[in-house]
Amino acid sequence: MAVCIAVIAKENYPLYIRSVPTEDELRFHYTVHTSLDVVEDKISSVSKALVDQRELYLGLLYPTEDYKVYGYVTNSKVKFVIVVDSSNTALRDNEIRSMFRKLHNSYTDVMCNPFYNPGDPIQSKAFDNMVSTMMVQVS
16 A cells, blocks of 8 residues: 655644654655645646645645555645555555545544644544555565
8 A cells, every 4th residue: 555644734844644664764755845846736727727625635746666555635735645666556546535534534633633633644543553554565
């Protein structure tokens, strides 16, 4: 499934980034941050066109040699980025959408926690466990 999952705040700083394998963590940070430019372009083009504003899934942001980067934006402009291994050809668009729905629902649960301050890094064990289920287990 996913090799990197990131939650990026409205102001473009990371709230949560997790990657597998951990040796490539810096590379994934770079990949996620470069994808934010594409996200901003897609958001601005959607807002200019009279397109359904409820469509939060941005689709494939860009492919690289090794990975495919997908994006999703909430109504509050929080961005979710999922990086998938390019060799995984069995993964379809509706499965990616399902992953983003799960991520969004779990993020909503984090935001509903009265002890969480919006804008702080996400340290919820329940959120982390949900992300673990979506990550690829590399041994």
